[in-house]
Amino acid sequence: MKIKNIFLTGASGKVGRALLPELMAAGYRVRALEFEETLESKATEILKGDLRDPSLAKKALQDMDAVIHMANCKENRELFLDTNIKGTFQLLDETMRCKHIKQFIQAGSDARAGIFFNPRPYPIDENFPHAAYPGYYAFSKVLEEVMCEQYRIQYQTPITVLRFSWVHEKDDFLCHITLKEPNFGVPIWKELAKTAKQKSFFEKKEDGVAKLVHPGGKPGVRHIVGIKDVVQGVMKSIGNPAAIGHAFAITGPSAFSYDVAAEYAAKKLNLPVVEFELEGFHDFSHNISKPRSLLGYDPQYDIFKIIDEGIAFRKAGGKHQEIKYIG
Ligand SMILES: NC(=O)c1ccc[n+]([C@@H]2O[C@H](COP(=O)([O-])OP(=O)(O)OC[C@H]3O[C@@H](n4cnc5c(N)ncnc54)[C@H](O)[C@@H]3O)[C@@H](O)[C@H]2O)c1
Secondary structure, X not given: OOOOEEEEEOOOOHHHHHHHHHHHHOOOEEEEEEOOXXXXXXXXXXXXXXXXXXXXXXXXHOOOOEEEEOOOOOOOOOOHHHHHHHHHHHHHHHHHHHOXXXXXXXXXXXXXXXXOOOOOOOOEOOOOOOOOOOOHHHHHHHHHHHHHHHHHHHHOOOEEEEEEOEEEOOOHHHHHHEOOOOXXXXXXXXXXXXXXXXHHHHHOOOOOEEEEEXXXXXXXEEOEEEHHHHHHHHHHHOOOHHHXXXXXXXXXXXXXXXXXXXXXXXXXXXXXXXXXXOOOOOOXXXXXXXXXXXXXXXXXXXXXXXXXHHHHHHHOOOOOOOOOOOO
């Protein structure tokens, strides 16, 4: 399958920002959709536009061989139907009509399986049915995938769905696991502080490293992904005939246990470990044998590497960016 010209949405977003330079370096011609934020890196062509505009898809897909659809809005009741659902529909429908698109890569999410909020098979794999956790964002991720599935079934549209886990870059994970702000993701440790010892960290503005445990003390287990592995997942999928018609879990090489992550980060940061109990957190781990075997996906960013890169980022004076997706 020969792909040269790619229409990329969400090019200024978290994943798009990391992906665009890799696509360019690999020699693709990229038409990047620019919405409200100016693109940081070079694209072959910039198309300014809004997914909600019904005339966008026709212009955007003209002369293209593939679509990589990364744009969407997050938790937003007012916007999600027009941006995520109608926006994706318009791109899929134009793909079906124009016939020259050889691959449509849809950014999916493990939110579609309701991980974390609900007990799930351990490990979970791609065959688990859609069953999102509460919220319009997770609802979007299911509806986007259902539309993709139907275009594949009804019109043989060449779909690839890449279901990312919670994506980490820079010092995201340190912002998550340490007590001081900025916070990244859920849970918010301050909200779980019950004992005087736990509360004193926040009262005295002292930092620590959180260890999430279930009632009774068993550490929580979670599976996240480093942004470079996300980019690798997309790069291994684009133009790959083995990727057509499939959904893949694009996540880290292994799940992490909060006790292991907390001990490791605490030692590196010279901070104490503080235990927080959370009822209703459900451990999850993804089986990634499908992307490994079909795509040759070989993720590199385990929790130790994610922590090490976060520390290196801070040491180099890096500042955390505004957080849009709470994870
Ligand atoms: N970040 C994560 O942890 C994560 C996890 C799983 C799945 N995903 C999925 O990956 C994809 C990319 O996520 P991200 O974190 O890069 O998102 P992001 O919020 O950082 O970026 C979203 C992009 O969509 C664009 N956009 C929003 N509304 C638009 C509109 N009306 N018209 C055109 N463009 C519009 C924004 O300009 C931005 O470039 C999304 O589909 C997301 O659901 C992300």
